[in-house]
Amino acid sequence: MPPVQPNPKNKTSLTTFLRRAPSAPAAAASSQISSDPFEPLARSTPVRSSPAPVERPAPRSLAVDIPPSVLRPIAFRVFTKKHNLTLKSDALTLLCQFIGRRCGAEWRDSGSGEKLLDEVARRWKRAETAGKILVDGGDALKAVLKGMDVPGGDATGRSPLSRTSSTLSIDGGDIPSSMLLGGVQDTEMPEAEREEIEDAVDPAEYFKIVDAFEQPKMVYNMNKKLFERGPKPSLFPPPTAKTTLFRTRYNVIHSRILRNDSFLAPTYSKSSNANPKSFYKLTSISALLGRSGQNFLLFGMLQYSPSGILSLYDPTGEIELDTKLTQPLPDENANWFVPGMFVILDGMYEEDGRFTVYTALSPPPERREASAEIFGHVDFLGNGVSLDMSSPSGGGQQGSMMRKVELALTHIRWVAIGEVTLDQPKTLEALRKLFEKYSKEPPMLFILSGNFSSVPVAPGDNNAIRGYKENFDALASLLVEFPMICMNSTLLFIPGDHDPWASAFSGGSTAAWPRKAVPEVFLNRVKRVAKHVKCASSPCRLGYFTSEVVVCRDDIVGRLQRTQIRFAKPAQDDEMEVDGAGVEPTQSATQVDDDTKLARKLVKTVLDQGYLSPFLGNKRPVLWDFAHTLGLYPLPSALLLIEPFAAPFAVTYEGCHVINPGKFTHRRKARWIEYSPSDRRGEVIEESF
Incomplete structure (x- = not known):
């Protein structure tokens, strides 16, 4: 379809256009989901599913009284572990009343209570109280709870966050609920409606080029566990900016790792036979003293010491590494390891002060949708679009409208x-x-x-x-x-x-x-x-x-x-033979050419580090205040x-x-x-x- 020529006479604002009633949705297309995180090189059709059948509203559940001692472990996991917030006792009491009234007796078994707590935490961080890590039971929390339009949950596990009203008000106008993102992703958009959007919206009005020297500086506050607006960067910063560069990278990746499911400690176990060591735990270098002969997981930055020995550095100290037995995970062709990168090392602390590394792997990345649940209120580009607008379930009505037009x-x-x-x-x-x-x-x-x-x-x-x-x-x-x-x-x-x-x-x-x-x-x-x-x-x-x-x-x-x-x-790689015959390579390995392997290795290395230049300053100079x-x-x-x-x-x-x-x-x-x-x-x- 040829591009539509801009015509100022027929262009309308995004909000005004989306107040119109949409056409009936068309039939949905089939979709396939691949388990391979690297999708094929060919272009793929966006994943769509058939529209959900119309359900009759379930009767509202009866309110129950939830003791604070029962809700405290779940609230601690959601507010503190996931969103880095601290709940006061009066706030916990207010949440017990709110969840008991909204979700009923099945608040725990259906999972609706935990989802509701997660929504409260995200709204708290997006509200005017953004930046406050201490959640009290004052007017601020009451305003957040009052603004939540959620029906009661039921025993079927239905999410309590679905809206019941048919229309939502924006800027004084009513927008049909079918115009929101759920209807856009789950159904094929009618061709007539698509053409109407193409004629009415000028995409140039929502396109912005952000130069690196004009990009707002968002600084990660390790104490508050959130991003704050920093001072205007300078080409001649103080010397402390050089150390701040690496410390910020460490803090961002470290907090990202601790939010990974493999590193989250369970607050309670549903079964008495659950293994308490079913999660991984990182240990600081300073905590290794006097604990020789034990296995640990370390996280830090690789760098050669002045004597030329490969070492690992973190904010608490440094330690020499013995890599004679090191095996990269998942394999040696998955990603590169260079000085200046942050890695996770599994090994044993020796009596002579060295750390024998058995396995080395890059820190697991965090998907954009998961980041939006935590820092969704932050506008990283300074263009008025917060991070949660890119999430399928965030950004409110304005984010849903923008995603609809974008699609x-x-x-x-x-x-x-x-x-x-x-x-x-x-x-x-x-x-x-x-x-x-x-x-x-x-x-x-x-x-x-x-x-x-x-x-x-x-x-x-x-x-x-x-x-x-x-x-x-x-x-x-x-x-x-x-x-x-x-x-x-x-x-x-x-x-x-x-x-x-x-x-x-x-x-x-x-x-x-x-x-x-x-x-x-x-x-x-x-x-x-x-x-x-x-x-x-x-x-x-x-x-x-x-x-x-x-x-x-x-x-x-x-x-x-x-x-x-x-x-x-x-050594066993050179001796891998069965009855005098070499082991044949797997079919998946023979189907991937060298160029594709190099591309995947490059992509995984850069995205795992979360940084475009994971090198030391002598290999890749960086303007400290613009890192x-x-x-x-x-x-x-x-x-x-x-x-x-x-x-x-x-x-x-x-x-x-x-x-x-x-x-x-x-x-x-x-x-x-x-x-x-x-x-x-x-x-x-x-x-x-």
């Missing part, structure tokens, strides 16, 4: 191009082929990444600077031939290591991150030709309705391969990781879709990524030119 705009496309070396003639030929393909149906966004020159722009070299300007003038001359693209598409330029002015100090080698945008003085002629031209830093972030897309240009694969820590292979712009917590909706030295790929891991267009030109072929923001999936396209 309806299926004709919107973004095109991401890898290394575009404009000083090479074959690059301009490939660009002509690309623009010809989209000349009649231009996408909403073109992302062009550097290096825009095959050689770095040297400082003081007037010829190099003049040639760099002429390269963009040649691009402008090419764009003149495609007026539809110039009028309807946004051109976003992301710098590389050879682009000014970072190359003036690095000479094309590793420069400090984040990297400033390409100076707009070089794109004056491009701006006169194209209507929408933007230059952004590397990395930068794109906000589109409820989605967050991180765009990053970096040669990370080579740096990981050069600095990786190699563990000794077990928050490199963070990947919470996980974005999609990550555009532009790595020219890796083959193009599109991989999904823990709900985050990672795409790489690779190098733009390769053996007389042009390669790029076509990304669909509605279903958050990318497709690798390759054509000869």
